[in-house]
Amino acid sequence: MRKFSFSRKSLGVPYALFLFVFVIAPLLVLFYYAFTDGQGQFTIANLTGFFTNPNTLGTLCYSFALAIVTTAVCLLLAYPIAYILAFSNIKSKSVILMLFVMPMWINFSLRITALKEVLTVLEGNLAMHPFLNAVIGMTYDFLPFMILPIYTTISRLDKALREAAMDLGANEFETFLKITLPLSVPGIISGVSMVFLPAMTNYVVLDMLYNSTYIMGSLIGSYFAAYNWHGGSMIALILLGIICLFTLLTGGSEEENTRGGALL
């Protein structure tokens, strides 16, 4: 018995080691660089520098704008698809769903390169619409991450709730607004967080589609290319803070909503 519990504990050692080497230690290094200057002295100049520089703040705004628009477009496209798929009676449901998800199985840069050619045909000169291209590229890339969680949530809804609403006199639209939509919020939230955060940093899409404005990811890269590890680390840390805040906010409401669902 004693021996068993011992071996069970030791099974966790590799994971603890992994967590330390690949999560905790890098984070400590990140903190160290973010709060020191070139001489290794403690400083908060990197932090204040970020919030006083119109360029870094502008980049934050630009990244936010891009991420918000991308997420909104993804949501507007994904929700109807997920809704229709979940409630339709067609037999080939899983095939259609697979068709939406399949692009994910093809290499990312290959897809974007192909998209570049398609957009060139459609727009003539790609470089004329950098923001639009970035949104299209990211939507194309992240759409499956929005569809899947929403579809899963909606298809697991208890049909009885909708039927009850109908019985009590609600029409289709009211049923959707008061039953389906609120109950699918957890799916929306996990979809949004899966799209919003990568959309703020995935600068490869911008690079490949010739949007030459920096977003958060490329800004960090440019600091490291200029040997400014301290400024770069601080921006990475600030981004981490934003992500944590975002996760806390959405995580909190998600819990609330499941409770709300149970109440209903």
Place this chain on the structure above:
Amino acid sequence: MKKKIRTGMTLAATVALAVSGYPYASLTGSYAFAEEKDTSAKEVTLRVCNWEEYIDLGDWDEDETIDLESGDIIGENSMVKDFEEWYYETYGVKVNVEYSTFGTNEDLYNMLTLGDVYDLVCPSEYMIMKLMAEDRLVPLSDHFFDETDENNYYSKGVSPYIRNIFENNEINGETWGKYAAGYMWGLTGIVYNPEEVSEEDARSWKILDNPDYKRQVTIKDNVRDSYFAAVGALKSDLLTSDSFRNDPDYRQKLVDEMNDTSPETIQAVQDYLQDVKNNAYSFETDSGKADMITGKVLANYQWSGDAVYTMDQAEEDGVFLDYAVPEESTNIYFDGWVMLKSGIGEDKDKQQAAEAFINFNSRPDNAIRNMYYIGYTSVISGGDDPRVFEYADWNYGAEDEEEETVDYDLAYFFTEDTDSEDYVITAPAEQARRQLYAQYPDADAMERSSIMIYFDDAQNQAINQMWVSVRCFNIHDVPAWIWTITAILVIVILVCLIRNMKKKHTQN
């Protein structure tokens, strides 16, 4: 035109690069060419770090043989493996080369700072200057410069023009040549489609913000190259004026002007590059070549080695592109071998192997193999060995039936005797503005070439700040209506949240 391109290899590399995604992801790829250990003899391990795709990896097809008058040249094995064999045969010592690669000078510098140890690396001239200034390099030994040793191919074979530059440029009172041996070199210029772009427009840096080619010109996605081009465009009138050109001190003054980092110039460059950002097709590192070939862009700021590659590839698709060296000035750049203190230290055996590696790559046939494989121009002219010139002639010399030819004089590169007429290639007329011009620019283009020095920390910071400002969205540019909408949205969300909470409160 006998030149063939190793399409397969280069294509594979391009795809690999595309698949690896971003520039920062492809930091290193290591290949160890380890041999079985010979326990009886002493073995030297040499850690070499070079640019990606920057040395002959061998495995040529039979029909790729370069059949020069002085004999055939073909790459059967990789250069690294050949070196290991040659070293053992020549010096009786086994050497084991651990060969790895880097993506940019800054990557290499960061790798060294992080504690990666290499003996021999091949950065560009400004990074060599930076490493010299930081006292990180081991000087080349006296023996390396001894031209009586038949194995000292570098000293015997380096072009007098290049040697001159390495001996006349100093950092902290020491010449480059004391620490660095050149490898490849070139000029920056503009590759353009002559059917759409006039030669006159392409021969100026001002093409980058020329509204006639709106969104049809690419610029380099790195601060140094962009800075150089912007300074060239801004000072165009001065740099092309006769009085400046005929100044007895023209060469030095040109270098001073092109390396001007005064605050006013930096500000002017920032404004200029912001215009360029709104006019150019893209800031690119690698994609410009493909976009030029597919016709998405009409002109492309390019390093001469890549220019040769672009023109070769386009020709295979039946598109003929030209190459221009801007009138204002062009950046002459080098990549060179330097030995690191952190790797070599006091180890004389290692140093000997490192210097032998440089010499082996400088042997004319090997220099030709590397040139053929990667498309750039070697600093080696061959000295008494005629093969490098024969190779240039083999590549670009006119066939007998050619009607329009020009005499293309390369004496400045191949000999100290600039009046010599032994180094004239009779080439098809269009080659004077195509591959030959890119690979071996004429003396005229060289006359207006300027090196770009390395910037000290303060200058670097100012210039990098300028670059970030060009590339970032400035918060002051956010229009008022967006602020208004954002404010309204935030208020609506807040109100909703508060009402929700109140509702919950009353429910409970």
